[in-house]
Amino acid sequence: MALTPIRRVITGNDEQGRSKISWDGPAPGTHETKFKARGHTDFWVWRETPPSLGGKEDAGVWDDEFPCPVGGGHLRVVHWLAKTAESPPNEPYKAPQQHGRTWDRGGGNHYNRSYMHKTRSLDYGILLSGERVLELDDRKLTLTPGDIVIDVGAWHLWDSSKAGCRMAFDMFDAEFVDGPAGTVQGNDKPLRPPADLQLPPGVKPQRRVVAADRAAGKSTLILDAPSPDVRTDPARPGFAIQRMWVVDSAPAKLVCETLHLPNVLVPPKGGSVLNVFTFPPESAWKGKVGEREVQAYFASAGAPKASTGSAQAPHPYMQRTRTLDLCIVLEGEIMLVLDTQEVAVKQGEFVINRAGNHAWSNRSNQPAVVAIASHDAR
Numbered sequence: 001m002a003l004t005p006i007r008r009v010i011t012g013n014d015e016q017g018r019s020k021i022s023w024d025g026p027a028p029g030t031h032e033t034k035f036k037a038r039g040h041t042d043f044w045v046w047r048e049t050p051p052s053l054g055g056k057e058d059a060g061v062w063d064d065e066f067p068c069p070v071g072g073g074h075l076r077v078v079h080w081l082a083k084t085a086e087s088p089p090n091e092p093y094k095a096p097q098q099h100g101r102t103w104d105r106g107g108g109n110h111y112n113r114s115y116m117h118k119t120r121s122l123d124y125g126i127l128l129s130g131e132r133v134l135e136l137d138d139r140k141l142t143l144t145p146g147d148i149v150i151d152v153g154a155w156h157l158w159d160s161s162k163a164g165c166r167m168a169f170d171m172f173d174a175e176f177v178d179g180p181a182g183t184v185q186g187n188d189k190p191l192r193p194p195a196d197l198q199l200p201p202g203v204k205p206q207r208r209v210v211a212a213d214r215a216a217g218k219s220t221l222i223l224d225a226p227s228p229d230v231r232t233d234p235a236r237p238g239f240a241i242q243r244m245w246v247v248d249s250a251p252a253k254l255v256c257e258t259l260h261l262p263n264v265l266v267p268p269k270g271g272s273v274l275n276v277f278t279f280p281p282e283s284a285w286k287g288k289v290g291e292r293e294v295q296a297y298f299a300s301a302g303a304p305k306a307s308t309g310s311a312q313a314p315h316p317y318m319q320r321t322r323t324l325d326l327c328i329v330l331e332g333e334i335m336l337v338l339d340t341q342e343v344a345v346k347q348g349e350f351v352i353n354r355a356g357n358h359a360w361s362n363r364s365n366q367p368a369v370v371a372i373a374s375h376d377a378r
Contacts, residue, residue: 003030003039003079004166007349008060011338011356018339019320019356027350029060029076035111040078044326044352047072049173049250049270050378051324053354060352067101067119071250073172073375075326075352077128083112083161091115096217103180107157112164116157118182118213122174122252123151124245124274126328126371128348130165132158136211136219143209146330148276148371150245152212153182153254155219166348170326170373172272175251181216188257193228199240200232202367203278206242212256222256227276229259231301235293238280238367241301247271265303265374266321272375279334279362279370289316308357314339315359323374325353332368335361 005026012022029042045062046052047069068074081087090113094106101120108115116135127143134141134149135157143149153174158167176182190210199205205226213219227242246258248268267273291309294316298307306319315337333346337359345351355377362368 003032003037003041006041006077008043008352009336009343009345009350010058010352011354011358013356014340019358020338020340021343023058024343027060028058033110035081038079038081038111040076043075043077043350044324045069045072045074046324049073050376053322053324053377065100067121067123068171068173070101071173073121073170075168075170075350075373077166077168080132080158080160080165080167081112082130082164087111087161098180105155112159112161114158116155118153118155118219119171120153120174120176120182121171122153122247122254123149124170124373125149125151126168126330128166128168128328128330130160131163132160132165132167133162134209134211135159136221138218138220141209141221141224146369147207147209148244148274149209149211150274152184152210152222152256154211154213155217156211168328170274172247172375173251175249175253177254178216182213182254183216184212184214184222184254184256186255188255188260190223190257191228191259192223192225197228197230199230200238200278200280202238202280203230203240204369206244206276208244210256212254231264233293233297233300235289235297236280236285238278238284240278242276242278244274244276246273262302264301265298265306265319267323267374267376270376272373274371274373276330277360277370277372279360279368281362281365281367283365314342315361317359318357319359320355320357321374322355322377324355324377325351326373326375327351327353328371330369330371332362332366333364334368334370335363337361
């Protein structure tokens, strides 16, 4: 049985600079292991930071490496199996061994349980389906679909024994200032949601798990809590942005918290920002939003110049930023609106938006949830 195909939409621009769909279909960068239906699918690879927005090559089929190209990164989905009678036994734990920019100390079997390992990278991990257990040196946490893990260079192990899973990873180069120890630096206090945080109707709290090594060789849970930073748009009842993490350098720094940084829609130079958007059905606000409301929204998100809306625009909230946007629909269905086309994207499907002028339009009767990692690009 082959890996489950996953749809990927890639945007581009025509000769007039208008956004369009450059490719739409199952992501071709599939890599199956000797265990059938176990492996990974690459969606995009970049070899330098900031990544390039140009070119006609499909970077999803470029040669990749683990944890990611030096100075670059990748977006992929890993496919792991549930435990069966045929599952190989777990290897014993061992002293840490280095393999390039990865270290492991055993404990896994490459079928339903990874090795306890550490990579010189910062990872945004998003569980798409199934169930997965994150094992750290100080605890175990069970993840369900939609949960997000920010792995800040931590020792960790993934166990998919119960149900198998598919999990997306946006992994990019990180800076280990203390050599292979890779411990977090600074004293940034982890931020938790205030007790009186009110979410808009229809918006679910977004779980944010952050793991890192405070001491050499020992991973720990920094926090496990809903996002403390929720941005809304009064003109769109039920709309929310829940910020997850911000990176302000390349390679990425290993720190305990980043949401004190101001970036929302536009990442810092050479960095990235991960957000989870909830888009309510447009029937509640369509025809009631004008230029003033749109400009107020982009200003509140720290990106007043991102708006490209006009009377002639295909959607009031059209926007363009100089970013590589890695987008995953976590719940529902939503239309990606471009200058020349629009396309419906469903739960579990991906969009690679290369600075294309666009908007998200929810024409269904239920909220749609989209995770977007925006990387500063050139």
